[in-house]
Each structure stands twice: as C-alpha cells, then as structure tokens.
Amino acid sequence: MEAEGQPRQDVVVVGAGVAGLVAAWDLHRAGHRVLVLEARERVGGRLLNDELPDGTPIDVGGQWVGPGQNQVRALLDELGLTTFPTHAEGRHIAELGGRRSLYRGRIPRLSPLVLADIAQGQLRLERAARGVPPEAAWQAARAGLLDGQTFGTWIRRNLYTKGGRAFMRLVTQAVFSAEPEDLSALWACFYVAAAGGLDALINTEGGAQEERITGGAQGIALRLAERLADRVRLGHPVETVDWNGEGVSVTTAGGRRFRAHRVILATPPPLTAGIRFRPGLPADRAQLLQRMPMGRVIKVNVVYDTPFWRARGLSGQANSDRRPLGTVYDNTPPGGSPGVLVGFFEGRHADAAARLGEAGRRRAVLADLAGYFGPEAEEPVACIERDWAAEEYSRGGYGAFTTPLALTRFGAALRAPVGPLHWAGTETATRWAGYIDGAVESGHRAARETAAALDAAP
Numbered sequence: 001m002e003a004e005g006q007p008r009q010d011v012v013v014v015g016a017g018v019a020g021l022v023a024a025w026d027l028h029r030a031g032h033r034v035l036v037l038e039a040r041e042r043v044g045g046r047l048l049n050d051e052l053p054d055g056t057p058i059d060v061g062g063q064w065v066g067p068g069q070n071q072v073r074a075l076l077d078e079l080g081l082t083t084f085p086t087h088a089e090g091r092h093i094a095e096l097g098g099r100r101s102l103y104r105g106r107i108p109r110l111s112p113l114v115l116a117d118i119a120q121g122q123l124r125l126e127r128a129a130r131g132v133p134p135e136a137a138w139q140a141a142r143a144g145l146l147d148g149q150t151f152g153t154w155i156r157r158n159l160y161t162k163g164g165r166a167f168m169r170l171v172t173q174a175v176f177s178a179e180p181e182d183l184s185a186l187w188a189c190f191y192v193a194a195a196g197g198l199d200a201l202i203n204t205e206g207g208a209q210e211e212r213i214t215g216g217a218q219g220i221a222l223r224l225a226e227r228l229a230d231r232v233r234l235g236h237p238v239e240t241v242d243w244n245g246e247g248v249s250v251t252t253a254g255g256r257r258f259r260a261h262r263v264i265l266a267t268p269p270p271l272t273a274g275i276r277f278r279p280g281l282p283a284d285r286a287q288l289l290q291r292m293p294m295g296r297v298i299k300v301n302v303v304y305d306t307p308f309w310r311a312r313g314l315s316g317q318a319n320s321d322r323r324p325l326g327t328v329y330d331n332t333p334p335g336g337s338p339g340v341l342v343g344f345f346e347g348r349h350a351d352a353a354a355r356l357g358e359a360g361r362r363r364a365v366l367a368d369l370a371g372y373f374g375p376e377a378e379e380p381v382a383c384i385e386r387d388w389a390a391e392e393y394s395r396g397g398y399g400a401f402t403t404p405l406a407l408t409r410f411g412a413a414l415r416a417p418v419g420p421l422h423w424a425g426t427e428t429a430t431r432w433a434g435y436i437d438g439a440v441e442s443g444h445r446a447a448r449e450t451a452a453a454l455d456a457a458p
Helices: 018-029 070-079 112-130 143-147 151-158 162-176 185-195 198-202 218-231 269-273 283-290 348-354 357-373 406-413 436-456
Strands: 009-014 034-037 049-051 057-059 083-085 091-096 099-103 211-213 238-244 247-252 257-265 276-278 297-304 314-320 325-330 339-346 382-387 421-423
Touching: 009 018, 009 247, 009 436, 018 034, 018 218, 018 257, 018 436, 034 218, 034 257, 070 218, 070 436, 091 162, 112 151, 112 162, 112 185, 112 198, 143 185, 143 406, 151 162, 151 185, 162 185, 162 198, 162 314, 162 325, 162 339, 185 198, 185 406, 238 257, 257 436, 269 283, 283 406, 297 348, 297 357, 314 357, 325 357, 339 348, 339 357, 357 382, 421 436
Parallel strands: 009 034, 009 257, 091 314, 238 276, 257 421
Antiparallel strands: 049 057, 083 211, 091 099, 238 247, 247 257, 297 339, 297 382, 314 325, 325 339
C-alpha cells in the first residue's frame, strides 16, 4: 500500500548516512520533492556518537578529517560544526618486525634495511597509483595486471624484508580493515590515488587523522536531518524497488510503498545487494555488488580518569604488527579529560576478537594497552565498543572494497545510473573514497545527476 497522505516524490533517497542526507539536502534546496528512507531508528550510517561516563560525546564510528578533504570541510562550515586537533604531542610507539621503538614525527626507529624497504615499497605503490585515474580505475594502463592480483601478492612481489611486509600489512588493516589478500591491488592503488598518496592516508599531522569533529562526527548527519525535518523517515528498511520508464516504487519492510520519479541508493554495497529490484539490476551492476564486501572492524574506546600517558611524554599513538589491537590513538575530548584511548581490531584480528565475547575482548584490549603503555592501562573507568560487522544495516567498516578482477570487469557500473536508479556512498567517490569526505562528494554527485535527469524529463 502507498503511505497514507504521501504524494509522489521527485526523489526517494534510500539511506540516511552522510551521502544520502547530502544528496537529499541538495535536492531539497533545488526545489525538488525528496524523501529519505532509513532502516535504522537513527541517522548517520557509519557515523555514531556514544557517551563517556560524564556525558561527553565520543565517536564509535568514523571520526577524522584531514587536509585536502575539502568537501567535508565545506559542509562542516555550512552546518556550523568545528574541529579540533587529534592529540599527537609526544613520542609514538611502534612494534614492528620484533622491535619496539619510541619515536617522534613520521618514521619509527627501525633497522636501516627495513626502513629502506618500506621507502622503496611506498615509492612503488605511489608510482603505480599515479597511473590510476580515480574516476575510472579500470582504464589504467596497468589495470589488468594490478586487478589480476591481490594486494597481498603485490606486497610479496614488491617488498623484500619481513619488517617491510609487516608494515604494509599493518597499513592495509588500518586503512581497509581487511587483509591484503582480501582486496584487489588495483583497488589499493585507486584508494591511494584518491587520497593523494599513502602518507595522506596513514599520517596524523598532515594526514587523514589530523582533526576530529567537536561534539562527534554524527553531528553532521543530525544537523542535516534537522534541516530536512519530516522528509526523513526512520525505521523504514527498504525491501523492494520496482522501477521502469515511468518511475520508481519503493516498498519497505512494513509494506509501505513510496512512489517517485527517481531513487538514490545510498547504502553499503552488500546491503544494496540485499534489496530486491524488479526488474533485476543489469548483470554488470549485480556482479559488481557481489564483489564488494565490507571490511571488518571493532572499535573500542577505553576511558581513564586522566590521560596518564601524556605525563610520560607519550602521544597515545601506537601501532603493532603482533598485537591484535594493532592501532591506537589518543581519543581524549578537547577539554583534556577524561583520558580516552581508542583502539581497533581490524581484519582477521576483528574476526578473532568477535569470537571472544565481550569479557574476552575487554581482557584482550587491556592486555594490549598495558603492553603499550604500562600497568595503569589495566585500570579503566569504562570500555565502549562497537562491532560494525554486527550492525544489521552496516555489516562492516570502514568501507567496501573490490576483490580481484572486479574493477576491470565491472567497474564501469560503479557510478553509472540504471534507468531511474542512482548510486551514492563513499565507495563511489573519486576523492577520499572510504572517508566522510568521499561520502559528501558522492552525495553531491548523485544529487546533480538526479536533478539533471528530472530537469530533462518531458
């Protein structure tokens, strides 16, 4: 049945994450009738705020912005949101290749041979990435060679030391929340190209982790939803999309039907694949969706009375190729208390951690933090965790990626509209794919495409 009193929309947007809300807001401002359908009882998608024991917001989903992320920065300005620097003062901790080092700046103290191997490996990766056009990675001159191998194979062929390979595996886990063997080397090169280099992806100061959003990143979605008001419908999981030359009919799990001229799908690829399309999607688009799994990550914020590590001259940033909690940052609020360390189980470490149960994960987290920062880390005030693979309407994070041979065979379907169907989501971005900035870019693009199609209609 059609929703009571619901007129035919110009556009229905499926998904109230940043991409979908940006698209809806752009279309609404352009004078189009738009409705957003969100499966959850909240907005934000993979952005989510929780609360520390004192009520201060804390990010349990995506949270960082960095230099060159101009799309999200412009949106933050428009919404009146501000940022503050990620704490990076002091010495960082690196455990790599069986060696522990304390260091400042970008480069840990490793053996000269390992450092040289990492440097030449990064040079080779960035050289390959420069040949990959982010808007059409499948058209790269070496696309077939890169897409025909996993990133794990590329690492084995291009780095020569145990420490160099361990570093690149750790980077893969931290950036993709996946293992190098999971993803296409072409997707890895596309990702590096879309960010402007590997350093931009992995650095704090001067990189993607440079700043955090005051009040939590979900504030972006909350403020957009406030502006859209009753045009956002929560608790409306979409099950079926009927489409033809006359328009679209979207049916939710409750049997409500919403008609529109066009629809924007702003859902993660595995969830999009779970929607029933009538008629079915073209084979290339359907095949692509089957080859875009999500990464796997469990994010844990560990709360202390004070950021005790700062008094010891430590930044709170730690990385290890041997600990399951392989990446840690200082996630303390801008006021300086309480102290918060945020750590990540990523890729295969998230697989194992998910099987431990909550108590087992807490023991594993505290053991690794104590290994990094000393016994004080074993006495937290609280632990706040989020397993994104267990989220029914995310099924993973940080984003989706392509398996080998997916981009060269089906990549042209990534953004191409299908009749009245349009695609948004950070995975479809050409700059900063996988990040909040990429989600914003994709929302703007989908809105432009849809508005142009509406304006061209007779």
